[in-house]
Amino acid sequence: MHEIPVPPAEATAAVPRLQRLYEHRHPALSPVLAWGTDQSGVWVAVEPNEGTPLGSILSRGPLTPPAAAAIGAAVLSGVAALHEAGIALGGFGATAVRVTTNGDIRLAGHPAAAVRAAPSQSDLRADVRSCGMAVCAAFGVDPAGAPAPPNISPGLVVTMRSMASGAMGPSADRAQAALREMAAALLSPDREMAAQSELATRAGGRELPPITPFLPEGTVAPKPTAPTPAPYIAPTPRQETPVRSPVSYDAPDRPLQTYPSMPAITFPPTPVPAPAPPPPAPAAPATPAPSVPTWSDAPPRPSAPVEPEARATNPPAPPTWTPMEAPLPAPAEPSKAAEPEAPKPAPTFETAAPASPFATFPPAAPPPAEAPAPSAPPAQQTWTPVEAPVWKPGETVPAEPLGTGVAVVETPPKAPTPAPIPRAPIAAPARRPSVARPPSRRGPLSERPPWLLPAAVAVAIVILLGIFGVIVLANRGGGQVTGGVHTTPTARASTSPAASSPSPSATTKGPLAVPNFGPTSADPISKVQICTTASPCNIPGGSPENGTACDLSSCKIEVAIYFSSVQKSAQVSYTIKFFDRCTGQTTDLPGPSASTPASGYIVSIPTDHWTVSIPNGVKSGAIVAVASKPAVARSEPLLLGADSCA
Structure with a gap:
């Protein structure tokens, strides 16, 4: 109690x-x-x-x-x-x-x-x-x-x-x-x-545990003090009888030196057979005789009829293999004359790069035939005659030198193109005759394009707007509109729209009077006062407020708004009017805003020290606080600077 x-x-x-x-x-x-x-x-x-x-x-x-x-x-x-x-x-x-x-x-x-x-x-x-x-x-x-x-x-x-x-x-x-x-x-x-x-x-005097399960994830709990570790006490060793392993499981101990190292297994090198020497060339007979050609010279063509030559598609390629002598076969027996011809041994030669294949396009036209050249003298034979089992003595082997053959390209006959199937042309659907448009009752002079009427209406609207704009500009007189800074109206109230304050001339010596920016009180506001040292604001039940410190270089003001009745949860705001007494211009400066509590205030000070930015170059001025909420009311002007504009 x-x-x-x-x-x-x-x-x-x-x-x-x-x-x-x-x-x-x-x-x-x-x-x-x-x-x-x-x-x-x-x-x-x-x-x-x-x-x-x-x-x-x-x-x-x-x-x-x-x-x-x-x-x-x-x-x-x-x-x-x-x-x-x-x-x-x-x-x-x-x-x-x-x-x-x-x-x-x-x-x-x-x-x-x-x-x-x-x-x-x-x-x-x-x-x-x-x-x-x-x-x-x-x-x-x-x-x-x-x-x-x-x-x-x-x-x-x-x-x-x-x-x-x-x-x-x-x-x-x-x-x-x-x-x-x-x-x-x-x-x-x-x-x-x-x-x-x-x-x-x-x-309750207790500390939080090291792990707090009731804290949500992401919350950092205080770091707990690390506990002192307890001393380690070794357990008493137990006396156990060792179990002997069976003899058949582990091998007896044996030093590693008794195991001899395994010799490396080596194999004798495989003998490489020496290349067989080439067979010796057979001795040439004393008397020349017909022999098998060895691919060095072209033999004469056989007298048998052959197919007519086709036109060559490629020029003959030079031989790219080395001619070698063929072995001499044994003479044929008379009893085996009717047997078929035995296969000839394949000649040994060096292969060269294959020629380019035939192109897919048709072969080029052959060159024009040239005149036959004079026959050359027969060359000396450089090949050994070999008798084949089915040949007769003195008969030459019909052969054709490689590279001089003719490639015959048989072109299959081109099938005749079938005649196109005649089709009857598709007849276009007949267009129904459109409904005849009723004849116009108007004459040829009354026909006009569809855009003429909207264009005439648009021109009329533009002309009317131009006339209206000229009238408005003439009434305004071309006055300049400015934001924030405007020419202060005359101090006397006037209802005439043409009455306006005269612009201050450059020859004005004394400062102008501060204009009237509104009433001094408006329900529920009974008074608006700037709290200065010379005129402090009295607060019921508290000390007076005098927080205003203002001159032309720096200015902080404190404004008190008095109410005729207690205001609960009411919005309170005011603005600052700065009047230049030499030029006659008024500058609107922002002010603070606040709200009274639910308990209610009879006096409201939105802020203790509100900073006011005074324009530069002012010689004599005045500050007036004008309340905007909950009603419009003004304070008495606070004069700043000298009393002269010189």
């Missing part, structure tokens, strides 16, 4: 907030069991054991990414629930985040914060920064910008550092949505169960 001494007025104001905490319990907040007020203040009863602080768990080792993501999501959810109830812790440490033995994450210290007054913007920002510091500590990431662990995505690192630095703003709902988007894979249902088991183990 917590006793909080406060004045009676503050205790009475805290009753609605305590009642809401008691009735609407959040899983990420320590439940309020009972509460009450007395003369000394307020007392609140909560659970006696709120769990183990996060700092104690992190001191024993880092967490896995799923467990760290579960802690961040739970803490941001609890802070968002407190802000919705109108309660702000104003910042908290690692001891305020507790982990129960069931693996649940609880945020403590909120009963005392419920007794304080309404939260300010600074308190809400401090809560979001504390959430970012807790998330960075759970993931093991340095908020200052040191290298992050490699198993954490860069987008998640940027998100948690933005929360820790305060760049995320005072909205806890926005920070929670950003964390859940970047850590969606780590917050899946199976990984949430694994993270809860891990946190329950850590909160």
Whole structure:
């Protein structure tokens, strides 16, 4: 039970907030069991054991990414629930985040914060920064910008550092949505169960086992400490009687030197038979006699009738073999004269490269016949006569020299080409006569091409468009349209369309007056103010804001938008109007946007220090903040530079 001494007025104001905490319990907040007020203040009863602080768990080792993501999501959810109830812790440490033995994450210290007054913007920002510091500590990431662990995505690192630095703003709902988007894979249902088991183990003072079966695949668990190996104890040797092997299985021991080496087997060389000597040539007889030709000279043609010579297709090739003398056969016996002729021995000769085969095309025409040359004297015989068994003495062997033969090519008679079969021509189908077109009632002058009417319509449309364009350009007067920078209208309101501000002349000495960019208030906006040191913005329940530091070289402004009623989850945005008081030009500069939390704001500051880029070469100017959401309203101008344009 917590006793909080406060004045009676503050205790009475805290009753609605305590009642809401008691009735609407959040899983990420320590439940309020009972509460009450007395003369000394307020007392609140909560659970006696709120769990183990996060700092104690992190001191024993880092967490896995799923467990760290579960802690961040739970803490941001609890802070968002407190802000919705109108309660702000104003910042908290690692001891305020507790982990129960069931693996649940609880945020403590909120009963005392419920007794304080309404939260300010600074308190809400401090809560979001504390959430970012807790998330960075759970993931093991340095908020200052040191290298992050490699198993954490860069987008998640940027998100948690933005929360820790305060760049995320005072909205806890926005920070929670950003964390859940970047850590969606780590917050899946199976990984949430694994993270809860891990946190329950850590909160109970136990360490994770070396193998964690409940962790999903791809999750890196903390490296366990290697156990010290136990000393090795050798087993006691057993006394066993050796078994004797049978004699018939193993051969007796015998030294290797008693085995003689096997001599190499050699075979006598096979004798190569000597080449047989050529047979001696037979002695020539004393008297010449007719003999068998030995292929050196062509013998005379026989007197027997032969077929007529055909035309040669190729010229005779020269002989490419060596003539040798044929052996002399034995004389034939008279009793064997009727026997058939014995086969002649084949002549021995050297083969040459074969001649090219006949071409597939018909042979060329033969050359013209030449006149017969005078016969040459008979040459001396250089061959030995050999008698064949069937020959008569003195008869020569009819032979034909090789290479002088005639190749006869018999061309088969060409079959006559059959006459084509007469076929009757296919008659084309008769074309049916088309239906007669009714005669035109119009005369020859009324006939016109089909494109004439569309062309006339197109020409008429073009002429009308040209006339309309000339009229529009004449009304506009050729004015130049520019984007972003435009000539400022006159400060006086005028309903005449022809009334426009005169262009500033080069001879203008004094600065121009700042024009009116809109009303100063519009429901629900009651006022728009630029927070400066001279004119700070008063924040109900908080310190004044004066974060504007602006001149012509560098400018950062802080704008506060006041509402006539509490705005819940409303979009707030404004733009910057920069007016050059010397040239009379207005430049539209972008501004920030934000949304009020569900708890509601009466004053909204979208950002603390918004950087404004002022155009170069300006001598005197003014800045006006114009709210665009939820209504259009302007602030008083902030004058910059000198009061002279010289």
